[in-house]
Amino acid sequence: MTATLVVIGHGMVGHRLVDTLRELDRDRRWRVVVLGEEREPAYDRVRLSAYLGGRSRAELSLVAFEFLADPRIEVRSGTPAVHVDRRARTVRTADGNVLPYDALVLATGSRPFVPPVPGRELDNCFVQRTLEDTDALRAAVRPGRPAVVVGGGLLGLEAAQGLQLLGMRPHLVEAAPHLMPTQLDAEAAHVLQHGANRLGLHLHCGTTVTAVNAGSHGAVRSVTLGDGTVLDTDLVVFAAGVRPRDDLPVAPALRLGDRGGYLTDALCRTSDDRVWAVGECAAVLGRCHGLVAPGYRMAQSVARQLTGRPSEPLDAMDTSTELKLLGVHVATFGSTSDEDGSAVEMTFRESVSRYAKVFLRRDTGALLGGILAGETGSRTDLAARVGRPPAADLERVLFPDPSF
């Protein structure tokens, strides 16, 4: 006797869940229908900047042949869900089909946040969330011409770097006083900014775009910044963060987190015991996670639950990041404070080339976590030391070799 699982959303996390379930469901208990809004089955969204740079769709695809060939799995791409009836336990799709479910997973992801500035609907204003978005952006690229990227977080930096590699002259506008304000402190961002300047990126931190101005053909011509500066530009990319997609009509409605997202417990269960939420649309214990690693942990957890396996609660989500951007390596690991919310911070800086900050417990001196920027010791080495007092020669671990 098989049961039906409907997964709404065929992004990275939804796909990982189904793929894991295929592996774990040795009793062949589940039949799965995956509804994808996009025409393309799951692909590596994290590498969209590589796609902008010329990589093919096939290279980004996450879907193996065996997956599509698995008789237990039915992938319906280009078929968004439009309504969920929790009492009848059915999902209605845009093409009018009604699918009954025994279990439902919401993996709707998030959508780009576009700040409400006048002119944001003009031609040549872009976001970069999907392959189609990226196709449109790439078609507008004009080497040698200026571009404006709104948002100095991870997405904005990747977009700016991508446009730079395609020969444009990007300006980047960040409202916070420094780049990557959620992950980095001012000094780590300073190392990154140094890298950005070296690559010829024009940074405008601590200001916002107040208007997007049209040229004679109705397309973008310039943007106006908070301080009155006008930047000429051929195109604008909004990369000012994302918001969870929690607006699918569900009757009766599910509880949402205070800052949006489907509210779940530490096991990704919504208030309905047949409905889970995973990935960026899930507010696990009230908090949404925009990185793929926590999303994969959620997918793993739900796949285990569906196959009757025990699963660890996801109360302490690792928000570590590690990336190389603008020629600068930046990483974070562990946490920034202990349970009391206090910590001792120790910082090490070598001009603008490298910087490290570690957080230590006040009572025991044990390493809690840290921020790394530039040519520092590896994040993995340091993350392995979390929970113990750091070695006496901590500085040599953070800055392994003399830099010249």
Added chain:
Amino acid sequence: MSHILVLGHGPATHRLLRGLRRHGHDGTVTVLSAEYRPVQHRPLLTTVLQGRLEADMLRPEPEPGARVLTGAVATAVDTARRVVHARQGDTVTAHPYDVLVLACGARPVIPPLPGTSDRTGRLAPGVTTLREVTDCDRIQGTAVTVLGGGPLGVETASALALRGTVTTLVCSGPHPLHERLGDTGAALLTARLREAGVDVLGGRRAVRREPGRLLLDDGTEAAADSLVLCTGVEPEVRLARAAGIRVHHGIVVDDALCTSDSRVHAIGDCAEHAGRTVAGHESALAQADTLAAVLTGREVAHRLTPAVLRLRTHVVDVACIGPLAAFRRSGIRTVGLFDPAGRRYARLALDGDRIAAAVLLGLPDAIATVSHLHRRGLPVPSDRLGLLLGIRSHFPPAEDDDRTDSMVCLCNHVSRRQLAGAWELGARTVPALVRATRATTGCGSCIERVETLCAGWTDAAGRELEPTP
């Protein structure tokens, strides 16, 4: 035999007289002191203010061998005739010299603030600077406002709060000592001052003083039965300038503390050496020491003493060591520590493994260690955290026997037993033990214990080899 004439009778002069005597100066010395009171140890003024010290105790023992003319105000220096003209009461006097030492000090800067001084430029009742012991008596009433966020302002305000006065500290920067301590450190200082009862009003300027209150530019006011102006000092250069001696900010001196006139020297707060004036009390005393050596025929060049600021306040230990500019120099490595809950802060500028500059707050042990390493130009231990948080071994001495084990090197987790094992395996000297175990290579505080252990084992081994009687 030469006759030395000194203008000014502050701590630098006192130190100079002592140095001359020690070096066996065989000429005569005359001091013209504009005041009638003897020399004072000015850095302790705020301690008097707290009520912890009697004013009399500020007076060091008078130096024998010098003639001190009190109430003698120098009016002109004639460098051509080598004579100083002075006024002593109604009498005009002339004082010839072979060598002249200008130690005129500095005078407080009075801000152009309405209500602080009368038409003749004298400070109004209820307004004072803090330069002399008698100034302490001018601070009256239950509520006092201190204007100025420099070291003296902070020291004065915390001393007043300690003695129970309702105290407000007004400064134009966001926090007191903001330029020296930076955002984080200065914010911690403000927090500590507030805990000690000082109402700190940062980012505000005084616009007018009225009896009993000081009006500020944001429309608020501070209660001020007395107003203490701690708004900086400027070198006293008027005599020198009138005499045609080269003056920049202060009286310009070379490494022999000699002015543009080869027979005239200058020391202390009035002097400008290597482009720097008013470098602080320690620096003034160091100049006096150098000059005493120069005047007794020794060839000494005055070495720029490291600028060290140690705040004299019970509120929190604060030290600024070395030039702030070092933090911005290329090739400098910066190490920082911030403990918001413990209100502790440190920032070190390291040039290789030497300290180029440091800012420390709330870390008395680290201040002592870092000052020492900086003054001696010694390398800092690789355990920066141990250095700053003062991790030390607290083992009782002479309890070593083989049955018990204990941690010797906390930094590298080396126990006594491990060291003994290494010794057995042939590491019979301290360097060999260090190589074998890495003990002492962290904060370095266990070196004495490793030496003691090593010596003890060596002795014991020696005894065993002796033939038993």
